[in-house]
Amino acid sequence: MTRNNYKQLVLLMWIALPTAAWSYWRVWNQLPAQMAVHFNANGRPNGFASLEGALQMGLGIMVVMLVVFTAISLMLHAFKPVAAWVALVFFYLVLSFCWYGNYSIVAFNLKTPPAHSELVGPSSPALRNSMNWTVSQLHS
Secondary structure, three states, X not given: XXXXXXXXXXXXXXXXXXXXXXXXXXXXXXOOOEEEEEEOOOOXXXXXXXXXXXXXXXXXXXXXXXXXXXXXXXHHHHXXXXXXXXXXXXXXXXXXXXXXXXXXHHHHHHOOOOXXXXXXXXXXXXXXXXXXXXXXXXXX
């Protein structure tokens, strides 16, 4: 491939940024004010951010990676063209992972059920006024 094709592929990496922003924008009004942005090994959220914070963090990480990957790609292509192609494939994989992470965070927060309570059930005080319940009534 020619030098221009390589530069076009480097520029094509940047399509990840507007598509990730679009995934937030299209459902902005449906997302909760506090979004789960970090998850433990079991897939349970253990880190939260405001809606704006989640957007800034997700897109900010992607912008930093795009700037660094673009600079490295262009420098590698100038000095070691063979290595530049391998690096470009690696950069696409990393950006794809980051893009999918943003997409998954949005998708998770769209379908998040209400907060879990150990007391939810037919005799749950959450279904009625819990101010009138005593501890002995909860265990019966």
